[in-house]
Amino acid sequence: QLQLQESGPGLVKTSETLSLTCTVSGGSISSSYYYWGWIRQPPGKGLEWIGSIYYSGSTYNNPSLKSRVNISVDTSKNQFSLKLSSVTAADTAVYYCARLRAATSDFDYWGQGALVTVSS
Amino acid sequence: QTVVTQEPSLTVSPGGTVTLTCASSTGAVTSGYYPNWFQQKPGQAPRALIYSTSNKHSWTPARFSGSLLGGKAALTLSGVQPEDEAEYYCLLYYGGAYVFGTGTKVTVL
Numbered sequence: 001q002l003q004l005q006e007s008g009p010g011l012v013k014t015s016e017t018l019s020l021t022c023t024v025s026g027g028s029i030s031s032s033y034y035y036w037g038w039i040r041q042p043p044g045k046g047l048e049w050i051g052s053i054y055y056s057g058s059t060y061n062n063p064s065l066k067s068r069v070n071i072s073v074d075t076s077k078n079q080f081s082l083k084l085s086s087v088t089a090a091d092t093a094v095y096y097c098a099r100l101r102a103a104t105s106d107f108d109y110w111g112q113g114a115l116v117t118v119s120s
Numbered sequence: 121q122t123v124v125t126q127e128p129s130l131t132v133s134p135g136g137t138v139t140l141t142c143a144s145s146t147g148a149v150t151s152g153y154y155p156n157w158f159q160q161k162p163g164q165a166p167r168a169l170i171y172s173t174s175n176k177h178s179w180t181p182a183r184f185s186g187s188l189l190g191g192k193a194a195l196t197l198s199g200v201q202p203e204d205e206a207e208y209y210c211l212l213y214y215g216g217a218y219v220f221g222t223g224t225k226v227t228v229l
Contacts, residue, residue, distance in 0.1 A: 049211075060216045108171070
């Protein structure tokens with residue numbers, strides 16, 4: 001059974017960089033069939049796609065966040081990571097990682113989510 | 121900026137049927153947008169229900185079905201159960217980018 005688990009600091013200071021890692025177990029991140037994605041949800045609000053990465057390192061990011069987002073992959077650790085720079089209170093959210101099936105463009109398996117609060 | 125719009129809220133009686141829709145600000149939704157549907161209950165991660173317009177995951181109950189309806193993606197819940205009360209989100213693919221819908225709160229009453 002595939003599992004994804006987010007990890008990282010739950011509190012980040014304003015203007016600093018948010019860093020999260022997603023560890024994949026029960027499957028290989030290097031499979032050619034999948035991308036891996038980040039999605040976030042501010043408290044009480046809807047979902048927002050942040051970006052996706054292939055095991056080769058190629059990425060697609062949300063244009064509204066593009067200049068602040070960096071997504072990377074570490075195939076040796078079966079992990080992928082998110083860095084979001086220059087954060088503000090508006091970046092406070094639950095951050096989810098998920099598997100994206102390339103052929104059908106669907107997010108099928110999700111992590112449980114990690115709440116990150118941005119505060120001065 | 122592309123906006124994907126859903127009904128804010130819908131109410132349905134137990135055993136009834138309800139249809140949620142998903143509209144794109146760019147025009148008619150087609151199968152090329154690979155519509156996804158997700159269910160989210162309070163405090164939980166979203167759960168995938170439907171992909172590529174009408175395909176169900178192995179865990180998706182038979183009472184959930186997806187389609188295209190009048191230029192929109194649609195999710196129909198038939199024989200609604202109390203446990204179907206949740207927020208539902210659609211997701212559309214725009215050639216390398218993804219946009220979630222605004223979400224529909226379904227109340228079973």
